[in-house]
Each structure stands twice: as C-alpha cells, then as structure tokens.
Amino acid sequence: HPGVLMRPSPPLPLSLFFYSRCRGNSSPTITSSHIQKAGAGLGSRTHHRQRRSWVWNQFFVLEEYTGDDPLYVGKLHSDVDKGEGKVKYVLSGEGASSIFTIDENTGDIHAIKRLDREEQAYYTLRAQAVDHDTSRPVEPESEFVIKVQDINDNEPKFLDGPYNARVPEMSPVGTSVVQVVATDADDPTYGNSARVIYSILEGQPYFSVDPKTGVVRTALPNMDREARDQYLLVIQAKDMVGQMGGLSGTTSVTVTLSDVNDNPPRFSRKSYQFSVPESLPVASVVARIKALDSDVGPNAEMEYRIIDGDGLGMFRVLVDKDTQEGLITLQKALDFETKAGYSLRIEASNKNIDPRFLSQGSFSDTASVRLIVENVDEAPVFSSPVSKMVVSEAAKVGTVIGTVSANDPDATNSPIRYSIDRNTDLERFFNIEATTGVISTAKPLDREVNAIHNITILAIEMDPTQVGKGSAIITVMDINDNAPVFAIEYETILCENAIPGQVIETISAVDKDEPPSGHRFVFSLTAEAAGNMNFTLRDNKDNTASILTKRGGFQRRKQSMYRLPVLIRDSGSPVLSSTNTLSIRVCECDSNGDRQSCGTEAFMLSAGLSTGALIAILACILTLLVLVLLIVTMRRRKKEPLILDEDRDVRENIVRYDDEGGGEEDTEAFDMVALRNLNVVRDNKARRDVTPEVTALYTPRPPPYKAATNNGIFREFIWDRLKEADVDPSAPPYDSLQTYAFEGSGSVAESLSSLESLSTDSEHNYDYLSDWGPRFRKLADLYGQIPLGKKNTTDISG
Secondary structure (H helix, E strand, O other): OOOOOOOOOOOOOOOOEEEEOOOOOOOEEOOOOOOOOOOOOOOOOOOOOOOOOOOOOEEEEEOOOOOOEEHHHHHEEEEOOOOOOOOOEEEEOOOEEOOOOEEOOOOOEEEOOOOOOOOOEEEEEEEEEOOOOOOOOOOOOOOEEEEEEEOOOOOOOOOOOOEEEEEEOOOOOEEEEEEOOOOOOOOOOOOOOOOOOEEEEEEOOEEEEEOOOEEEEEEEOOOOOOOEEEEEEEEEEEEEHOOOOOOEEEEEEEEEEEOOEEEEOOOOOOEEEEEEEEOOOOEEEEEEEEEEOOHHHHHHOOOEEEEOOOOOOEEEEEOOOOOOOOOEOOOOOOOOOOOOOOEEEEEEEEEEOOOOHHHOOOOOOEEEEEEEEEOOOOEEEEEEOOOOOOEOOOOOOOOOEEEEEEEEEOOOOOOOEEEOOOHHHHOOOOOOOOOEEEEEEEOOOOOOOOEEEEEEEEEEEEOOOOOOEEEEEEEOOOOOOOEEEOOOOEEEEEEEEOOOOOEEEEEEOOOOOOOOOOOEEEEEEEEOOOOOEEEEEEEOOOOEEEEEEEEOOOOOOOOOOOEOOOOOOEOOOOEEEEEEEEEEEEEEEOOOOOOOHHHHHHHHHOOOOOHHHHHHHHHHHHHHHHHHHHHHEEEEEEEOOOOOOOOOOOOOOOOOOOOOOOOHHOOOOOOOHHHHHOOOOOOOOOOOOOOOOOOOOOOOOOOOOOOOOOOOOHHHHHHHHHHHHHHOOOOOOOOOOOOOOOOOOOOOOOOOOHHHHHOOOOOOOHHHHHOOOOOHHHHHHHHHHHOOOOOOOOOOOO
C-alpha cells in the first residue's frame, strides 16, 4: 500500500500488529508486523538477537458513511497478546473516543461519526498495548494516521459569478468575451471528482465556451448593438469529466455589446422652414435641427456647417453638446424691409469616424433650411447711435448745440417725437425740440464743473411702447473765465538774520482753465506794494516767482508779520488776474537758517515765562470762566424754574375770592372779546418753562367751534387745546400744566346782564336799582343818566 511509514521500534519482547481495510478491498489484511527471531551464540560470547517492529501505520476510511453501524477502520494486535485477555489496547490522539473508538480486548477500531474530507482530510492517532491488570505498557506507543478517503460529494462552484462582460458590436467570430472559473472542493489527486468540464446551456448560437478553460467567445459575426445590445448566457461546470453521475453547477454571464460608429447621421427630413421675427437680437438661436444617429456616446457626436445658401454671413451653426442638435444662430441684425427670407444648406457629419466602416458609405447628410423673416413693429432707429457735439461754456441759454435724427424702420414710417432722459440730465442743462431733434442749452454751462455731458435721447413713436435710444456726448469747450491763484497756502518764514537779496519763498500758481497751449503766468507786486522797502518779487519765467528781501535787520519785536500782495495774470483771452496775499512771519533762526521761535511765543519766553507757566495761567483762566458760567446758569434756573413749586399743587385746589372787579368800566382785567368769541385764534406764545430751539414752520390753528346745547362744547375745547399742545414744537418733553379761560357760548336763558338791555328798544324803568343798596348804586347811576328812547350800542357783555 502507498503511504506506509516504516520505522524501527526499541527492543521489546513482542511486536504490534495492524490490520486494516485497504483501498478497494473489504477483507481484513495483516498490514503492519514482521517479527525477526533471535539466535543465540555459543562459547564465552553470547550474542542476543535485536528485534525490530515494522509498522504499516496508515488506515483509510471513506467519508460520508451513512450506515447505521459504526464503520470498521482496522485492527491493532500485539504478539504479546496470546488471547488470554491479559493485554489491553489504548487509543489516543485526534478524534480518539469522540470520533474513533477501540475495543480494548480485540484492538478493533471503529468510526462512530460521519466524516467529511473537505473539513479534515486525515487524523493522527497513537496506539499502545498495556497490561490489563497493571496498565503497564507491554509495547512502546506507536503513531499512525487515519486518512479520510474522498468521494464525489461536492459540485463545482463559480465563486466569482454571476459575470458581466462587454464586447464591441460587429466583433469577428472567436472574439474573447470573458473567462469563467469553477472550483470543486473534492480531492483533485484522487479520481475525477474534481475534474471540471464547461458547457453553455443558454446563449447559443451567439456565444460559445471552451470546455477546459471556460473562455466565452463570440460565435456569430456582425452582432448589431442597435438590433440587440444585451445577451444572457448560462454556463455549466460538471465534474467527473462530464461523465454520467457527475455533479454540476451553473452561473450566468450578462454580455453587453458596446457601441462602435457603424451608423451614419441622417436628417429626418430633407427640408426645414422656420419663421424668425426681425426684432430678434444678434447671437440669438433662430432654429434647431438634428440629424439622427443610432450610435451613442462619442460615436454619435455631430458637427454641423453651412455649405451653401444666401445666409452665409447672416447665420452660423453651433452644436448643443447635450442634445447634439444644430443651433442656427443670428450673426447680424435682421430687417424685414431689406430682406424677407434666407435659404441655407446645412451638412451634418460624425465627429469620430471609424475607418473600418467607411466602405458602408459617407458618414454625413445634408438638409435645406428656409428662414422666413417676420415683420414686427420696431422702435425708432437713430441715424447715429452716438452723436458727438461741442459747445462753449460761454454759450448763452438757448444756444443750439446740434441735432439728432431718428426714423421708423417700419413701412408705416410713423412720426417721431424726441425727448431727453432726465436721469442722464438731472440738472436739466439741455433741452431738445420734440419734433426736430434740435438740442440747445437750458442753463449756463461750466466746464470746470462738468466738462463732458453724456445724455440719452429718446425717440418715441405714436405707440409709446416703441422707444428708441441714442446717446449725445456734449463736450464743453473751455474759455478763460478763471483767474490764477496760489497753488497752495504758503507759510513763509523770514529769519531775523536774513540778508538783503535773500530768496525767502518760491511761489507758483494754478488755474482751473485749460488753454490749448498750456498755462503761462506772470507774477508781480501790486502797484501799492511795488515801492515797499522790505521785499521784492522776481518772475522766473517758468510759472514760478521768487520773493526776495530788500534789506536786513528784521526784528519780530517791532513787526512779527508782513503781508505782501502778489498780482498773478494768465495768458488767456481776455487776460485774467487775481491778487493773492503772501503772509511772511518773522522768526528767530540759528546760524543755519533753521527756525527756532516765532511771534508772540518768543516775546513771552524772553520775558522769563516758561511754557509750563504759560499753560498753568491759561488753565486757571479757563477754570474761572467755567465757574462764572455755572453760577449764572444756576441763578437763572432759580428765577425761572422748569417745574412748578411744590406749594402750587394744582390737583383739586379751590381758589376763593370775593373780588367783583371794576364793573363795566374795568376793561383791563380781562379781554372781553376773547371770552365772548369762541373762534378767536390764540397766539402761539412761547413756553415759560422751556426755551424753544426750533422755530415752527406753521402755527396750528384750531378748527372753528360750533355751538352746543350741552357740556360737549367744553370737552371739545379741551381736546382741541390738548391736540394743539401735542403738536407744539416748543413744548417741553415732560408733562406740564396748561391753563385756559373759557366761558362757553352762552345758555338757553341768554345773558342776565342788564348791560345788554341798552341795545334793545325796551322802555323799562330802572329807578328801582337805587333801592337795592350800595352795591347797585353804580348801575343805578348809569341807567338813570340815559334818557328813555336812547340806545347804547356798545356791547361789553360776557
């Protein structure tokens, strides 16, 4: 038997026998022991024979045993065992007792569990013969292997399935698509259990599979993706070399035909017609056409071009990258009155052409396109979109600057009116004549403020929705209307040690005007300053002038500041000039001419006052002024308190008096007219408790009062006065008391005063008044002096 391990054993009196079932043989066979007998020598030398145990130590057992009884594996036997029951056999190692058992008396080994070679292919165990009574070994321990013998119990499996593959359409026969691989868990070294053969169950006659390698190939030529783009194959793998009784497994293969450029583009129609409004702006898409291509992806990408027609310069064709449509776009503005239609011939071709299929024909197609221009009501069009005009800044109001012109491009030729978009001429410097388009000045212009005016001119038809726009750029030409002045504010320093003829300042000038030939300034001293003994001026002829001293010995104690008038003239027409005053300060300087001190500060320092002392004096003076202001403010607040005294609580105070007044002759105590007339307008007097800071732009007047027969007139009077106080801008920000004097408009009983009776025709006798006592003596004297029938027309009642 193959796989037998032969090993020597130590010298023992007996050897171990192995009985086993050989492959393919069901009868027990002695497989493992050969005994060498010992001989003895004679004489003085005694030779002991060495004994060796030859062990055939491999057993075989079939996997997947399905019988009811334990499966017999083999037999162990020792030559020490004489059948007397004194020897006991012991089994240890992998699976001992759990999978394999041994009869301790006979040495028979059985498998008590079902074995699977794919889980474990062999088991290593150890066997030993021991004395039955003492358990002492009578044979050395021997190791042996039980190998699980394979049967065909596993079908082939496609571990990577199902498969997806791609192959170009129109591929030749035999083009490799994909390779499928099946594995079988059975023993490949024993029999044909793991030998697999491939076959195709579904997918014929389009594809085939190599039975040994599992490579799937195309079996038909000219498979067209446009006709069918996907195929589902079923591949079978069968072990036992495909023989009857073998196990099999299947997998699916999805084959997708990838596209190639085997179809040319074709227009669905040979001619197209589109309508285009003439108002369509340039670069707009006027039409879309598409050539159909059965291919996809890059193989369906298109190129369009105009190959003929009368619109070559008016239109162009672009490609929409997403839809592969041809976009006919406008290159120039359309005009129905000029041309009412255009004809184009457009070619569509594939961008990526496969040379293998050129033999099928041209991969391009052509179509005719007719574009009909539609007439629309167009806005007026200016003869010149931008008109440039020039005007002098000395132009008077109403001066004509220029004319703009627009016309209606439609056949109706509607009349046009012109206007200026005032958003571009906010200050209304210009006017335009509505019917003629003549532009004139409306205000004086100043180039130095705005040298260029860009205004928008509107041309409007009778239909106000049709508005044309044009621009007028008006340049204001300069005139010499600005005199030159000093370029900067000069601070000229004159040292006390200056010598005669020394330059103490160099001056320059600027002029807002811009003469075409540039500025040329002339400097000189004014006539009254020309004869001074201190300074002179020298014109440098380069638009600058130098100020020089005429003498030396300047002293700031005598005069700390000199003012020199300088006359500057320009070279314009007319010549303009200005007198500018140069301030010259006398200062103490060191020997290098650097200023040390100037003016009043130097005098005070020379008097012995330091800078710190001077600051302290000024701080004291400022503190005294602040104290005086605080005292004055406090006194004013005491004289005119902002709030009422606590003693003058106006809540529910009752004032009692018994003063009758001076009678009818006393007209100074109250304004009787104000009390009688409800519609009198109150003067908006200033509040005593606040000083108004804002002068009211108007004086709110209360509405005229209407007479009422109940107390509502007083309520109305109070509400009107409250509203007047709320809107009064001079009112304080806190609650204050408002006082008013109002009698009302009279009562149903009318006046009870006897004074009003003088204005009636009554013949009443008032002599009884003298009998009423001293309080009515005045009335008795008055009415007693008026003859009967006379009427006093003076009404002072109320």
